[in-house]
Amino acid sequence: MVGLEIHQQLACSTKLFCHCPPIKSEVLPYHFERRLRPAQSETGGLDPAAVFEFSKGKSNKYFWSPESSCLVEADEEPPHPLSEEGLDSALLVAKTLGSNVFDEVHVMRKIVIDGSNTGGFQRTAVVGLGGSIDVGGETVGVQSVTLEEDAARIMGEDSTSRHFALDRLGVALVEVALDPVKGDPELVGRVALYLGRVLRSTGRVARGLGTIRQDLNVSLSGGKVVEVKGVQKLNLLPRVVEYERARQSALVSVAARLKEKGVKAVICGTTDVTEEARDSGSRVLREKAAEGGKVVAVSARGLKGLMGWEPAPGFRLGKEVAEVARANSLGGVIHSDEFDHQGIQKQEEARLEALTGAEEDDAIVLLAGMAEQVDACVPRVVERLRGAVAGVPAETRAATDTGETRYMRPRPGSQRMYPETDIPNIGVTKKILADLGKKVPQNWEERVSKLAHTYGLSEDMALKLYDSELDGEFEVLARGLKLEPSVIASTLVDLPPRLAREGVPEAALGLEILTGVLRSVAHGNIAKEAIPDVLKAVGAGNRDIDDAIRSLGLERVDESKIRAVIESVLLRNAELVREKGEAAFAQLMGDAMKELRGRADGAVVARVLKAKLGQTGRRWQ
Ligand SMILES: [Zn+2]
Numbered sequence: 001m002v003g004l005e006i007h008q009q010l011a012c013s014t015k016l017f018c019h020c021p022p023i024k025s026e027v028l029p030y031h032f033e034r035r036l037r038p039a040q041s042e043t044g045g046l047d048p049a050a051v052f053e054f055s056k057g058k059s060n061k062y063f064w065s066p067e068s069s070c071l072v073e074a075d076e077e078p079p080h081p082l083s084e085e086g087l088d089s090a091l092l093v094a095k096t097l098g099s100n101v102f103d104e105v106h107v108m109r110k111i112v113i114d115g116s117n118t119g120g121f122q123r124t125a126v127v128g129l130g131g132s133i134d135v136g137g138e139t140v141g142v143q144s145v146t147l148e149e150d151a152a153r154i155m156g157e158d159s160t161s162r163h164f165a166l167d168r169l170g171v172a173l174v175e176v177a178l179d180p181v182k183g184d185p186e187l188v189g190r191v192a193l194y195l196g197r198v199l200r201s202t203g204r205v206a207r208g209l210g211t212i213r214q215d216l217n218v219s220l221s222g223g224k225v226v227e228v229k230g231v232q233k234l235n236l237l238p239r240v241v242e243y244e245r246a247r248q249s250a251l252v253s254v255a256a257r258l259k260e261k262g263v264k265a266v267i268c269g270t271t272d273v274t275e276e277a278r279d280s281g282s283r284v285l286r287e288k289a290a291e292g293g294k295v296v297a298v299s300a301r302g303l304k305g306l307m308g309w310e311p312a313p314g315f316r317l318g319k320e321v322a323e324v325a326r327a328n329s330l331g332g333v334i335h336s337d338e339f340d341h342q343g344i345q346k347q348e349e350a351r352l353e354a355l356t357g358a359e360e361d362d363a364i365v366l367l368a369g370m371a372e373q374v375d376a377c378v379p380r381v382v383e384r385l386r387g388a389v390a391g392v393p394a395e396t397r398a399a400t401d402t403g404e405t406r407y408m409r410p411r412p413g414s415q416r417m418y419p420e421t422d423i424p425n426i427g428v429t430k431k432i433l434a435d436l437g438k439k440v441p442q443n444w445e446e447r448v449s450k451l452a453h454t455y456g457l458s459e460d461m462a463l464k465l466y467d468s469e470l471d472g473e474f475e476v477l478a479r480g481l482k483l484e485p486s487v488i489a490s491t492l493v494d495l496p497p498r499l500a501r502e503g504v505p506e507a508a509l510g511l512e513i514l515t516g517v518l519r520s521v522a523h524g525n526i527a528k529e530a531i532p533d534v535l536k537a538v539g540a541g542n543r544d545i546d547d548a549i550r551s552l553g554l555e556r557v558d559e560s561k562i563r564a565v566i567e568s569v570l571l572r573n574a575e576l577v578r579e580k581g582e583a584a585f586a587q588l589m590g591d592a593m594k595e596l597r598g599r600a601d602g603a604v605v606a607r608v609l610k611a612k613l614g615q616t617g618r619r620w621q
Contacts, residue, residue: 002188002241003143003180003217003225007173008199009150009206010089015170016149017079017123017423018072022171022206028063032074033161035059036113036120042418049396049412050113055376056328060115062152064166073152073166075119078422082107082125082147086172087426088436089204090127090147093174095436096202097142099128103428105147107420114409115162116151117169123420124148124175127428133178135194138187141179148173159329174199180217185241188216192234200469201444207469216399218244220252224394227411231399239403247405248392250315254306255391261361263302266389268382271356273297277368281343284332288368295332295368296378299356300385303363308337317388321365323407324384328377332368447471455485464493473511481522491518491531499532504539513538516545530554530598557599559608565595566609582613 015022038050064073071077087105094101109121116122124146131142150171152164176195181187192214199205205212214231218241226248231240258266273296277289285295307318322333334342339349349364358364367374367381387393396412397405441447444466451471452462455478465471470492477492478485491514500506517535521528526549537548549555557565569591570577576584592605 001180001182001217001219001221002185004178004188004192004195004237005215005217006176006178006192006195006199007148007150007213007215008176008196009211010086010172010174010204011206012083012085012089012172014083014085015072016083016086016147016172017081017170018070019080020068020070020073020170023068023167025065025068025165025167028065028165028167030065031061031063033059033061034115034118036115038111038113039120041111041416045413047111047412047416048410050111050416052380052409053113053115057372057376058115058157059161060118061161061163062118062166063155063163068167069169073118073169079123079420082423082426083172086147087127089172089202090125090145090174091428091432091436092202092204092439093176093199094128094131094145095433095440096198097128097131097133097145097176099131099142099145101128101428101433101436102126105426105428107423107425108417109420111412111416111418112151115164116154118152118166122149122151123423133191133194133198135187135191138181138191140181140191143177143179144175146175146177148175174205180219185238185245188241189234189237192237196234197444197466200466201441201447203441216240216244218248220245220248220392223248223252223392224390225411226392226394226405227396228399228405229396229408232401236399236401236403240399240405243404244397246312247315250311251317251320251388252391253311254309254317255389257306257309258302258389261302263361263389265301266303266386267301268385269299269356269358270378270382271297271299273352273355273366276348276351276355277366281345281348282334282366283343284334285366285368288332293369294371294374295366296374297352297356298365298367298378298381298385299358300363300365300388301359302361303385303388304336304361305363306337306388307335307363307365320407321381321384324380325367325377327407327409328373328380330367330369330373330377332366333381334366334368336364451475455489457486457489461486461489461493465489468493470511473515477515477518481518483518483522483528487521487528487531488518495532495535499535499539502536504536508539509535513545520545520549524556525549526554526556527596527598527601529593529600529602530556533598554597554599556601557596559604562592562596562600562605562608563612566592566605566612569595570612577613582610585609585613588613 038046038054072079091101105125105127107123107125110124112122113120126144126146128145132139150168150173152166152169155163155165157163216228217225219225228240231237274289274294277285277295280286289295308316310316318335325333352364356364367377394411396408398408399405448462448466452459465474474489474492477488496506496509517531520526533552534548537543537552538545569588573588589606589609592609
């Protein structure tokens with residue numbers, strides 16, 4: 001089962017709780033440092049994810065610029081009232097998805113202490129529940145539509161602190177959580193693509209890279225839910241689902257083996273073996289011990305042989321444990337199934353077994369590092385080893401660029417929410433709802449087919465325009481310029497990627513450049529055939545369009561020049577014309593266009609050639 005959550009930034013003029021513009025700052029001249037600690041929820045509990053992050057003991061450095069952040073982001077000033085623009089957009093998204101919109105919106109604080117918020121919480125407000133989308137005949141339910149503030153942007157970390165940029169903190173985003181869909185990983189990709197198009201149809205969402213993020217909740221039937229955060233690219237979704245399916249199945253296999261062995265609980269014991277590690281066969285252990293670090297051996301009942309076992313290629317319990325340790329900043333992890341490989345011989349293994357009291361069927365996991373890190377890590381590793389009997393633990397993982405996932409932290413629980421008392425509840429009146437009802441956009445599929453129909457484009461081209469989010473610009477150009485709509489469309493969406501494959505950076509071909517070239521064609525300065533050459537020249541050097549046209553000698557030629565060229569082509573091919581008459585048209589046309597090198601409109605050349613060919617043909621008959 002795969003549940004999809006999409007986080008989409010909204011196109012607003014300000015952030016959600018202050019008046020800063022939602023812009024990315026290239027220069028962040030100031031910074032301050034904070035430590036965060038978990039606070040109790042209103043029911044008195046602590047969130048496990050918050051406790052986990054706190055136990056890492058890192059501080060947070062926030063880098064900021066006054067152009068994109070103020071005292072609200074620094075949590076030094078109370079939040080301003082919720083942005084009406086943001087709320088209106090989120091409500092419109094909810095309406096568009098057919099959700100039931102609440103008549104009162106309550107802003108909540110969701111505890112997040114990984115440092116991505118200066119206050120230790122994210123402000124969030126559910127605006128609607130329910131609704132559905134219909135993806136190629138498959139109805140997928142909407143669970144909730146939530147208006148949230150975006151988190152600070154992580155820039156990196158060192159051994160003592162994480163570094164964040166404050167510019168993104170507080171930017172309005174809408175989160176849409178869908179009902180889980182079964183099975184097919186490809187379907188998940190299609191659902192995400194479809195939902196993205198629905199969101200764009202509202203005209204209220206931000207554009208460009210990094211403005212949309214997908215999270216997945218993946219579980220095998222009857223298993224615990226694993227949350228995978230931050231899938232940036234749509235085409236990675238199916239791969240992430242496949243990876244999780246294989247990983248979780250492998251963990252279920254390990255649990256099944258334990259059951260076969262009659263192991264009901266993985267009982268763990270911990271022993272400080274720092275002294276013994278000083279003359280270990282393992283270089284890592286010797287070094288850590290010599291550096292004044294600490295080495296702890298964890299024995300785990302019944303796991304011998306199962307740590308290094310690969311039920312599926314690349315998936316091992318040992319790897320899972322190492323990931324948990326790494327998430328706690330500990331790299332030195334060795335388990336007994338790899339002792340041999342790590343230089344730990346039989347004799348040393350026997351000594352470790354004696355020290356830890358490990359029995360024949362028990363695995364031993366060695367954790368080596370600075371004492372503080374090892375102490376913080378031991379309970380996490382013990383918890384993970386104990387969890388082996390249950391198969392898949394509920395946890396939060398991060399997606400990698402290649403579609404794999406890495407352990408991040410335990411899953412947050414229900415203890416993480418409490419009301420944001422700085423923001424009054426907001427009533428959503430019948431009038432607001434009625435006004436919104438009028439703004440619900442046309443279904444995007446209808447929009448695409450209308451675009452195709454109105455401008456005589458193929459459905460495929462219309463969809464490309466819609467997906468590139470240039471459909472609005474296209475319509476303006478198609479109405480304003482005397483040009484075939486298909487030329488405008490292909491220049492906007494087909495040419496930039498095609499030229500990118502030929503080495504022209506796509507970033508060099510912005511909308512302004514594309515529009516400029518189209519205007520040159522419409523004004524008769526160049527022929528449409530010259531568009532690719534002009535764009536190539538503009539993209540290659542920092543030349544403007546007119547420069548490029550002049551330097552390429554692509555100024556459009558007038559009809560008398562076309563006539564002259566055609567006459568010389570006819571003269572050169574006199575024999576061919578005599579033999580084939582009008583059937584020679586295609587070859588002659590090719591020759592003429594080559595000679596005119598994009599300086600003339602193909603339609604004009606064809607007309608002139610046909611006329612000349614007709615006359616000449618008759619003369620020769
Ligand atoms: Zn601000």
